[in-house]
Amino acid sequence: MTALTILSLVVSAASVVAGSFSSPPVELYSPLVAEKVLSTAQSPPSPMQYPEYTDREAGKWLYFVPDTWTTGFFPATLYALYERAELCNWGADNASQWLALGRQWSTAEVPLETNNTLEHDVGFVSFPFMDELGVDSDNQTAITAVNQFAADLAARFNPVVGCTRSWDTSDPVDFEVIIDNMMNLEVFFASAALTGNQTLIDMATSHANKTMQNHVRSDGSSFHVVEYNTTTGDVIARFTAQGYSNSSTWSRGQAWGIYGFANMYNHTKISDYLETSRRMASYFLSNLPEDGVVPWDFNAPLVPPRPADSSAAMIATNGLLLLAQQESSLSPPNTTGYNYYVESALQLLSNNTKLAWRPSWQSLLANGTVDNPEQNNLTGIVYGDYYFVRAGNELVSMNISTCSGDILSSTNGSGSPTSSGSPQASQTSDALSNRIGQLTYSGLSLLALLALA
Numbered sequence: 001m002t003a004l005t006i007l008s009l010v011v012s013a014a015s016v017v018a019g020s021f022s023s024p025p026v027e028l029y030s031p032l033v034a035e036k037v038l039s040t041a042q043s044p045p046s047p048m049q050y051p052e053y054t055d056r057e058a059g060k061w062l063y064f065v066p067d068t069w070t071t072g073f074f075p076a077t078l079y080a081l082y083e084r085a086e087l088c089n090w091g092a093d094n095a096s097q098w099l100a101l102g103r104q105w106s107t108a109e110v111p112l113e114t115n116n117t118l119e120h121d122v123g124f125v126s127f128p129f130m131d132e133l134g135v136d137s138d139n140q141t142a143i144t145a146v147n148q149f150a151a152d153l154a155a156r157f158n159p160v161v162g163c164t165r166s167w168d169t170s171d172p173v174d175f176e177v178i179i180d181n182m183m184n185l186e187v188f189f190a191s192a193a194l195t196g197n198q199t200l201i202d203m204a205t206s207h208a209n210k211t212m213q214n215h216v217r218s219d220g221s222s223f224h225v226v227e228y229n230t231t232t233g234d235v236i237a238r239f240t241a242q243g244y245s246n247s248s249t250w251s252r253g254q255a256w257g258i259y260g261f262a263n264m265y266n267h268t269k270i271s272d273y274l275e276t277s278r279r280m281a282s283y284f285l286s287n288l289p290e291d292g293v294v295p296w297d298f299n300a301p302l303v304p305p306r307p308a309d310s311s312a313a314m315i316a317t318n319g320l321l322l323l324a325q326q327e328s329s330l331s332p333p334n335t336t337g338y339n340y341y342v343e344s345a346l347q348l349l350s351n352n353t354k355l356a357w358r359p360s361w362q363s364l365l366a367n368g369t370v371d372n373p374e375q376n377n378l379t380g381i382v383y384g385d386y387y388f389v390r391a392g393n394e395l396v397s398m399n400i401s402t403c404s405g406d407i408l409s410s411t412n413g414s415g416s417p418t419s420s421g422s423p424q425a426s427q428t429s430d431a432l433s434n435r436i437g438q439l440t441y442s443g444l445s446l447l448a449l450l451a452l453a
């Protein structure tokens with residue numbers, strides 16, 4: 001064998017096994033996760049209300065009426081723990097308890113289908129029903145909910161502007177679209193999958209195209225709000241509602257964008273969306289302070305307590321993992337991109353969990369900023385907790401981590417979610433083949449070094 005042959009073997013082995021990932025934070029799979037969520041789930045208020053954020057001192061949940069944009073996140077967290085019970089072999093009884101709780105906590109959302117003030121947030125509120133369809137695709141309650149909420153969002157689409165309206169305004173000529181709205185497009189795809197209605201997919205694509213053009217700046221950062229003229233479709237103004245200034249980048253909005261465009265790419269394979277998600281990720285990662293703690297706005301002064309936004313960190317973590325999955329779905333798989341986004345997600349998760357994990361609070365995490373201009377900061381937040389749980393599930397279903405937080409593998413860039421069968425069994429065999437891969441890799445590296453010497 002020539003040195004060149006050996007080198008090329010090393011290179012191909014390296015593309016299979018490319019070095020080891022950092023471990024996820026130990027808290028990610030702590031028994032406290034299930035314990036705290038269960039305790040909240042077992043005492044639903046009557047009449048039904050939903051946790052949104054906590055107070056700042058004791059970390060106790062504050063509850064809001066069902067007609068609130070965040071209502072879907074707690075039931076969706078219960079479905080996520082059902083998924084975890086399956087992924088982690090917690091047993092059939094355990095899994096069915098989580099499922100029953102997820103269903104129980106969804107029922108008070110059903111009347112919202114025909115009576116809500118949710119504006120574009122009908123998409124977020126649909127999450128538990130989309131989850132239900134993953135469990136029971138014939139559940140008529142969930143089918144109706146997804147189709148109704150999608151029709152509700154579709155009714156907010158304006159063909160002149162090319163977007164769904166996020167917020168209503170006193171002057172109907174002002175048409176406000178926020179970057180968060182990217183997340184609500186998912187309900188269009190879920191409904192189209194049920195009915196075959198292509199109009200919904202076209203609306204999603206049009207909305208994403210406009211957002212890509214008008215919200216995302218050339219450096220990959222983003223405006224929170226873009227206001228269009230309903231008559232002409234022209235942009236009237238770009239500004240912030242929840243950020244530091246009109247020209248700043250609000251970190252949660254940036255995180256919604258990373259996730260939202262990766263999701264659009266997953267559904268449409270339009271490469272501009274992949275490129276936009278990458279650019280938004282790049283801005284997010286390269287503008288973090290040295291400790292990796294996500295500030296509430298990238299342009300706000302870093303004076304203590306700055307404050308952080310752990311929810312933006314958790315949303316971005318999931319966005320990066322979804323982006324990594326898109327890189328690995330390319331042909332050939334983009335292993336470099338996959339490895340980079342997975343490792344970045346793991347570091348973001350670790351740095352922000354270290355700051356925000358709060359055992360004595362009802363929420364899993366503290367250090368969330370709901371709305372700093374409204375002076376609502378330093379709380380637990382239901383969507384921060386939801387995306388924290390989801391990150392733990394994703395790392396397991398992507399075969400990156402075990403349910404006890406051990407890194408399974410450096411990766412082969414084929415990290416697609418295990419959809420069926422026995423996840424535990426496939427993890428074990430994957431771990432084994434990766435360990436064999438690693439041994440082969442170090443053996444070949446040694447040979448290559450010897451050959452070059």
Ligand SMILES: *[C@@H]1O[C@H](CO)[C@@H](O)[C@H](O)[C@H]1NC(C)=O
Binds near residue numbers: 031034035038090094
């Ligand atoms: C399910 O099992 C997990 C892991 O053992 C445990 O932490 C959790 O409390 C159980 N959940 C239920 C609903 O029994």
Ligand SMILES: *[C@@H]1O[C@H](CO)[C@@H](O)[C@H](O)[C@H]1NC(C)=O
Binds near residue numbers: 106128140
């Ligand atoms: C169908 O789904 C809804 C929520 O999506 C749930 O409340 C209900 O219990 C489910 N029905 C059955 C029969 O599983």
Ligand SMILES: *[C@@H]1O[C@H](CO)[C@@H](O)[C@H](O)[C@H]1NC(C)=O
Binds near residue numbers: 067115116
């Ligand atoms: C719509 O919901 C509100 C509560 O969010 C309730 O007060 C009102 O009675 C409902 N309207 C109808 C027609 O059901």
Ligand SMILES: *[C@@H]1O[C@H](CO)[C@@H](O)[C@H](O)[C@H]1NC(C)=O
Binds near residue numbers: 150151154155197
């Ligand atoms: C598709 O959805 C749009 C928006 O809700 C609706 O107007 C249209 O009637 C639907 N088309 C079909 C074939 O159901």
Ligand SMILES: *[C@@H]1O[C@H](CO)[C@@H](O)[C@H](O)[C@H]1NC(C)=O
Binds near residue numbers: 203205206209270272
């Ligand atoms: C969105 O943009 C893509 C190209 O980036 C284009 O192929 C597609 O037709 C556009 N869709 C709509 C509805 O404007």
Ligand SMILES: *[C@@H]1O[C@H](CO)[C@@H](O)[C@H](O)[C@H]1NC(C)=O
Binds near residue numbers: 173229230231232236
């Ligand atoms: C919207 O466009 C119309 C038509 O050009 C114009 O008359 C109106 O002043 C515009 N409104 C704003 C707020 O820019």
Ligand SMILES: *[C@@H]1O[C@H](CO)[C@@H](O)[C@H](O)[C@H]1NC(C)=O
Binds near residue numbers: 237238239240246
């Ligand atoms: C931010 O933009 C809005 C909308 O254009 C405007 O009303 C407001 O005055 C701007 N704020 C500052 C500080 O410039």
Ligand SMILES: *[C@@H]1O[C@H](CO)[C@@H](O)[C@H](O)[C@H]1NC(C)=O
Binds near residue numbers: 266267322325
């Ligand atoms: C990607 O989209 C497909 C359908 O187009 C869907 O089945 C799959 O769940 C999506 N993946 C993710 C990670 O959202």
Ligand SMILES: *[C@@H]1O[C@H](CO)[C@@H](O)[C@H](O)[C@H]1NC(C)=O
Binds near residue numbers: 289293344
């Ligand atoms: C996490 O923080 C450490 C320092 O504690 C830093 O070296 C690392 O770069 C940070 N990670 C990210 C993604 O910022």
Ligand SMILES: *[C@@H]1O[C@H](CO)[C@@H](O)[C@H](O)[C@H]1NC(C)=O
Binds near residue numbers: 366
């Ligand atoms: C995190 O939250 C605690 C209080 O819960 C606060 O003392 C600390 O300053 C916060 N840190 C950041 C970076 O926001």
Ligand SMILES: *[C@@H]1O[C@H](CO)[C@@H](O)[C@H](O)[C@H]1NC(C)=O
Binds near residue numbers: 278327330334336
């Ligand atoms: C792989 O991903 C990285 C990071 O997103 C990107 O810079 C690079 O262009 C991608 N390579 C290919 C071949 O798509």
Ligand SMILES: *[C@@H]1O[C@H](CO)[C@@H](O)[C@H](O)[C@H]1NC(C)=O
Binds near residue numbers: 307376
């Ligand atoms: C956080 O909120 C408090 C009020 O709850 C406010 O006084 C403070 O200015 C906010 N922090 C920052 C850095 O804006």
